[in-house]
Amino acid sequence: MQANKSSKLLILGGIFTFLFLYVPLILVILYSFNDSRIGISWVGFTLKWYKVLFADSQLMSAAVNSLIIAFVASFFSVILGTFAGVALHKYKVPLLSSLIMIPVAAPELLVGVALLLFFLLINFTLGYVSIVLAHIAFCTSFVTLAVKSRMVGIDNSIFDAARDLGANSFKSFYLVLIPSILPGIIAGGLMAFTLSIDDFVITFFTAGVGSTTLPLSIYSMIKMGVTPEVNAISTIIILFTLVITSLASKISPQLFK
């Protein structure tokens, strides 16, 4: 496409939106190195907020909680999501396909409140386990979508070939299907991992005593107005997300289409 007025306009609009997306995040990263407690005017370069951060044992334990929850939740959601993704590709399961869409399409608040009431009414103590159970549920949806999108490119005849060669259903699943959709599964798992680590709303309603996660700590820090440390922790999370997202897109470019 040759450069002319309208395509220039298009590029200008696109760049504006990119700036809108990135300037705020870059500001947060810059301010995490600013040597000032109250104001936001630039005082000088410092790494002290990172030191404060790593010395804060409560925040560190929240980070560990987040990592554990994300690992366990993405592990189980990968299993459930792979099953669901394959099932939805091969067969029609109307109820499953609409349940999968709930975390994507319903307000998160509704899911959070419903889960809170559910756990309370069945007398289930809120804590790590309730968070993990809730996270598995919404992560499963996203893994399913990732696996399903990967399945689109698979030639079904290889399963027939496998069956002709004497593989039973289970064998063809494990030996033929899984390896061929592995990139989708891994990308889905990475997606589940980040979604779980970043989730605030559902965790907010299902967390209990001593199971504070990183987003919950960040929320209370923001509410209390503890700004420099929030900048520092945000920077770490943004960089972490950057790595995981690039990894996921390398492994399975289809994920984003």
Place this chain on the structure above:
Amino acid sequence: MIKLTEKRALSWPPLLYLILMFMVPMGLMLIIAFMEPGDYGGVKPLISHINGKLHLDLNLDSFILVFSSEFVWQLMVRSIIYSLVTTIICLILSYPLSLMIARSAKKYRDILLLLVIIPFWSCFLIRVYAWMIILGPDSGVTHIINSIISVLGFPPVNLLYSTFAVIICLVYVNLPFMILPLYANLEKHEMDLLDAGRDLGATRFQLFWKVTVPLSLPGVLVGSALVFIPCIGMFVVPELVGSNCSLMIGNLIKQQFLQGMNWPLGTVTSIVMTVSVLSISLIVGFIAKNSNGFKYASK
């Protein structure tokens, strides 16, 4: 027969789990909506003994309270307006970007797309917090805006803790939900169609307006739903950057569960919210499906 068992083996574990975690809790919500709030939080028992007789305690009190409270409607209407405005702004901001990515060379597309996704995958509290810095009372942006309007003779304004801040943050956290489906649609457009139009003498604007836009309507619709629906239930954004006059329905729901201890009221409000969202989405979807552009695009 083999097929059926494989179908069951694959679909039942996730199906059962999601029924347990999504359908059962939402079903419970429906029941709680008709129950009475307990003296100390929770709900009163469903069945009580009065004079030796079993008595089923279900009533419409919470529904009546919600429907007769002016402020609930105020919040609901405000939430819908905010979400609509957010959706429209997201659409305006996304369209050029999505089109730019879709029309750019293939080798750049993936990296550009990745750049859209990175903010979408990072914690949304951080994204709201970033705007708290930008709009804060002593940020550069606030100083510049206030010095401009003081020249014009207006008193200085507070950017943070305002409706303006709420809308900006809602747009910011939801923007990728619009860009991605829009891109997915625009990318599939056949360039042949545009070439044909050009050969027939159409101007660039005509091509855009008469070919690209109608073809992209399904993408616009999906994107709008993905922005509008989560927007309605937001409570963190108004809580952190809003004023008393920019609270949304989500704040009421959160308040009922975490401060007011009135579960039935919170539940009824959630139901009202969900029903409003669903009916708006259905109406918009219905209108769009019957419009000519959409019919053409889906062929």
Place this chain on the structure above:
Amino acid sequence: MSKMCLNKVALVFIFFMLTSFSWAEKKFNLYIGTNYIADPTIARFEKLCNCKLYQNYFNDNGELLAKIAAGASGYDVMVPTSYAVTDLIAMHKILPLDKSKLPNLQYVDKKFLSEPYDQGNKYSVPYAYNPVFLAYNVDKMKELGINPNTWAVVFDPKYLVKLKGRITMFNSSRNVFAVALLYLGKDPNSTNIADLKAAQNLINRASPYWAKFDSDSYYRGLLRGDIWVSQSYSIDIFKAMSDARNSHAKITIGAQLQKEGNMYELDNLVIPASTHNVNDAYAFINNALLPQSEYELSNLTGSSVPSQIAIKRLDNSIASLDWIYPHDMSKLQTFIAYPPKIRILTNEMWTEIQMQCREICSTCSYAQDN
């Protein structure tokens, strides 16, 4: 190749799951307001119990009650305010105390014991108290000619027009209702529905002038200079003043009790019924009641403590502050629990106050209430 990859992924997961489960230590969970316990006191307790103390914060007793009522468990000691203790007892959520395990109770001033919210201190022992008053920007008040010695500053339109958008009130129904009732000359613990309605009307008419309901970070607004008057706790203002000193801020924050009277939040140590660490809980309470701990608390956070021994050791710059240790305690009142019906009613009123966006009412007559 793919199979190997799969095995590797599985291995990594198993590794992380194993390490995650081995990550454990003895924990002690305290449920308390922010900045409400001194570091040396924590250190002494951690040595005593050989555990790690985790603080879980709440900002409003409504939040604490909602959480506990909803079945939250896992806390080992909680620090609720007077009226919340009564509710917790009624909910059977806290344990009766064995006084023989709390020898340090002897150091607590008698006048803070056996309050109406827990006769005979069967379930709770007083920890500290916080007067609730107005803190303000000294220069702005001078400039506007306002003396914030009255609650009228936040309720009377005469003052409100000058302070529009510069006032914060607590995000706490009991606290806001109480000061409205005090201003109206009523009992701040009134359960009379007409009184409560009058208070609600007063609040509704004043709230369009208020910037925010905020009990978390209001003092930062005072420090920044965009908030001029705040309903405040003594500990927050103590911290704000020291922050202002340390950062050489240009803003001077003042604090004063109001002539109509003030509330004070008498906070208590209680043991939740769900704890598995009863012995550690007693050790914690006993340590907190130690005059040394009470001294540290008052000296470092500016809390008012119910211990004469501790107060005598305090520097006069703290002990003589009227808004930390009021000279005339008779003008201060503590909160009494509402009966459930009234609580549900006031909660509904409060929800409406918080959620409804009101316009300033220029035609309303204010005279009738004053």
